[in-house]
Amino acid sequence: MRVILTDQVFPTVSLERDEFSRHGHEFLVASNESEALTLIEDADAILTTYMPLPAKVIGTMKKARIIARYGIGVDNIDVRAAAAKGIAVTNVPDYCVEEVATHAVAMALAMVRGLPSADAAVRQGEWGVNTVRPLRRLSSLTVGLLGVGRIGGAVARTLATLGPKLIAHDPYAAELPPGVLPVSLEEVFKNSDLLLLHAPLTEATKGLVNASRIDSMKDGAYIVNVARGPLIVLEDLLAALRSGKLRGAGIDTFPQEPLPDVSILEDVPGLLLSPHTAFYSEEALVESQRKAIAQVVKVLHGQSPDYLIAP
Structure with missing residues (x-):
């Protein structure tokens, strides 16, 4: 299956590459928002941090089963629109x-x-x-x-x-x-x-x-x-x-x-x-990545995620 990362904000995404490869999934990182909008149309899973995913964008998703956000808040995602399409929305509420x-x-x-x-x-x-x-x-x-x-x-x-x-x-x-x-x-x-x-x-x-x-x-x-x-x-x-x-x-x-x-x-x-740094430690970043990855893997393999926002 295909997993798309809409916006890369981490020092490295080697954790993502290794874990999705181990499960036989393709992992692609969008270089900009325009590319992300194209890639997510045929994605089975979307990982995101800050990129806005309003109803109009979610409506273009043909195969998506999960939108997983690395952070706590999900205000950049139209959760209702995702739920209406049966797309699971997850976050990582306890990483920082x-x-x-x-x-x-x-x-x-x-x-x-x-x-x-x-x-x-x-x-x-x-x-x-x-x-x-x-x-x-x-x-x-x-x-x-x-x-x-x-x-x-x-x-x-x-x-x-x-x-x-x-x-x-x-x-x-x-x-x-x-x-x-x-x-x-x-x-x-x-x-x-x-x-x-x-x-x-x-x-x-x-x-x-x-x-x-x-x-x-x-x-x-x-x-x-x-x-x-x-x-x-x-x-x-x-x-x-x-x-x-x-x-x-x-x-x-x-x-x-x-x-x-x-x-x-x-x-x-x-x-x-402070410049939006309260969430940050090196340990917190890795925890956020590992837990967001885990939500995607679970949903793609028919399991229930740990941090389900909707539906």
């Missing part, structure tokens, strides 16, 4: 839990302890606590979690060891980690000194963090987003930082990547940025 949780906690602690300002002060020859004042003890703060899945749960368990009050809103969570108080969406915004976003991107969550909700937050609060960029209306967040409504924001994902105009970030106080 440790990495993203660590990144979120690192961003949160760096802001709460004023590390970006402290670093800049020393480089400018400034000294003393006035360079970071005011800082508050973490255990005196309320930390809110918007979404408590694998990653949000790991963040909650880590931060719990440092003593803050933990609250969370997640309408889909069967249970929350010990010590985490469930609250409404309005309450998680209103009561959080530090708000961490771990929600998926859906029509309901797009633009969830906007000017109105930021206005409902405490003055001087912090926001961390290592989930999906469009959860935040970026212009509203930057305005809140400039006005001092928010004291800080740690952002790893953006509505458009790369940012079309980085000048919008100039002279914005309290920003701690």
